[in-house]
Amino acid sequence: MIPADEILIFALAALVMAISPGPNMIYLISRTLTQGQKAGFVSLIGVVCGFLFHIALVSFGLTAVLHTVPYAYMLIKSTGIVYLLVLIYKTLRRKDEKLFQSNGSLKMDSSKKLFKIGFFTNLLNPKTAVFYMSFFTQFIKPQYGSIVIQSLELGFVQIFVSFSVNAVVIISAAKIITFFTVKPLFRKAHKWLIASVFAGIAIKMAFTKVR
Numbered sequence: 001m002i003p004a005d006e007i008l009i010f011a012l013a014a015l016v017m018a019i020s021p022g023p024n025m026i027y028l029i030s031r032t033l034t035q036g037q038k039a040g041f042v043s044l045i046g047v048v049c050g051f052l053f054h055i056a057l058v059s060f061g062l063t064a065v066l067h068t069v070p071y072a073y074m075l076i077k078s079t080g081i082v083y084l085l086v087l088i089y090k091t092l093r094r095k096d097e098k099l100f101q102s103n104g105s106l107k108m109d110s111s112k113k114l115f116k117i118g119f120f121t122n123l124l125n126p127k128t129a130v131f132y133m134s135f136f137t138q139f140i141k142p143q144y145g146s147i148v149i150q151s152l153e154l155g156f157v158q159i160f161v162s163f164s165v166n167a168v169v170i171i172s173a174a175k176i177i178t179f180f181t182v183k184p185l186f187r188k189a190h191k192w193l194i195a196s197v198f199a200g201i202a203i204k205m206a207f208t209k210v211r
Helices: 004-018 023-035 037-068 072-093 111-123 126-136 147-171 173-182 184-206
Strands: none
Touching (some): 023 037, 023 111, 072 126, 072 184, 126 147
């Protein structure tokens, strides 16, 4: 099991990333504004199921790799550092002046289709799997026990945080768009906050010794 203090650090990082404007948030806001809160929550459930699929793949994939390939743990963690540095660069370079413009051209879809779109949007996004692989390995350590249990533990924490944040986003979609539109200083501070979290995790990993 992962120590409680590590879980708290991970939860804080997951919170910062959950409030980061990205494809999922933009899609959920667009659906909510187009079809209402129910459509937003149905889409969110689909997105969460997509997360579950990727978490399962990463959990068993990490276990297989770490038990069959010598030094794989350090290799994956080192790759994770590089990926986090790329995320820092992209976060600071992002131009999001029009990020929250609602997409009024979205079709009115059934609940079943909304769920499928949310699910497959996550399922078919390779960046989701890469992100989990890179981010989870900053907190998973072989000495803490089963890699699968640790991965699932982190996964459910991330899903809980993400679901909670996006639920608030769906309920207050219109207000969030207005806030981001009229508060450019917040957008700039928000970017640096996210970049700082990524940098902190990368530094933490770089100085963590493998036992």
